[in-house]
């Protein structure tokens with residue numbers, strides 16, 4: 480029986496991918512084999528050493544201590560692209576909310592009182608305060624052209640906007656998906672200087688923390704709109720508030736409320752709603768549940784953020800998986816122990832990433848405890864499983 484610990488509300492459609500005859504799924508579990516999580520912050524969490532995998536039912540993994548997990552041989556998965564459409568739609572909503580002052584206008588009408596004739600008078604007098612702008616011909620800067628950024632850029636093109644994009648690590652697949660009308664900015668500063676609205680879709684990591692800060696905000700056009708549906712830490716919020724107060728930024732639309740932003744008239748803050756649609760929650764949960772199952776049952780790795788992707792059809796009578804530190808002669812030592820135990824290798828694949836290596840080994844012969852114990856005893860081996 481495999482045990483799955485859930486740390487957030489995970490879509491039942493996803494959890495139903497774990498068949499009940501082989502899986503126990505619960506939000507309270509002492510020695511789980513795997514964890515399924517959304518935004519729960521795992522950095523200070525004590526994790527049982529039974530845990531073999533963590534599945535992030537979403538995109539961002541900054542709530543997971545990925546480096547520490549790698550060192551412990553725990554494979555971390557996410558669900559790339561599974562919630563991208565949901566985020567794209569909310570970004571489009573954010574662009575329109577800002578362009579047409581919709582939140583302030585809505586607040587205004589909710590505060591009106593009087594007879595219908597009086598309301599009508601206030602409506603006609605008040606609306607001049609909320610005159611907005613249209614999108615065709617305006618320039619949207621999209622920083623980060625991954626699953627979400629590409630969808631946002633293409634949708635903005637379809638709305639008639641000029642789109643400038645920048646992503647130094649863009650993949651070939653994403654480049655194929657990008658509308659050919661999207662122009663490439665020379666760098667972040669170039670993108671900021673030439674855009675009327677800027678949205679960014681990059682992960683939060685050491686390279687992107689406070690990517691948008693005071694000096695970069697100064698480069699932006701006066702009256703520009705900034706949208707943040709990526710992560711709170713990517714902007715220096717105090718600098719954003721200062722730019723809003725000075726009238727340099729027109730509006731800050733974000734998915735991450737905070738006390739620094741709370742109540743500011745030029746801030747539109749949503750409660751981290753980007754991926755909160757039924758469709759996205761299901762897509763993400765199904766994707767990570769399938770990935771975790773394939774890893775627990777077959778040792779296959781798909782869409783990991785810390786281990787090499789590796790999938791093999793089963794061959795031989797049993798499968799051995801070994802995670803080891805990436806150092807010389809590990810494969811030699813593993814094969815030697817198998818040979819000593821008269822176990823014949825049918826198929827073996829070894830790949831490394833981030834200082835660790837992963838081995839999938841299909842064998843003929845009895846992989847009894849002795850062979851597995853012998854491999855586990857090799858200096859540098861982190862985890863051994865017989866499947």
Ligand SMILES: NC(=O)c1ccc[n+]([C@@H]2O[C@H](COP(=O)([O-])OP(=O)(O)OC[C@H]3O[C@@H](n4cnc5c(N)ncnc54)[C@H](O)[C@@H]3O)[C@@H](O)[C@H]2O)c1
Pocket residue numbers: 537538539540559560562563566622623624625626627628645646647648649650680681682683686687708709710734751752753754755
């Ligand atoms: N608001 C929400 O609910 C919500 C939902 C999903 C994702 N997100 C956030 O959005 C982020 C992006 O999601 P995604 O699915 O598009 O991920 P992704 O991995 O498909 O795309 C991220 C892109 O950012 C690029 N990038 C990384 N560093 C960069 C930099 N310094 N400058 C420019 N580009 C850079 C990468 O090359 C990649 O193409 C996630 O990491 C997550 O933090 C938020």
Ligand SMILES: O=C(O)[C@H](O)COP(=O)(O)O
Pocket residue numbers: 517518519536537538539540562751753754755
């Ligand atoms: O990175 C993500 O996928 C989003 O921030 C969604 O987070 P959530 O699953 O907690 O809604």
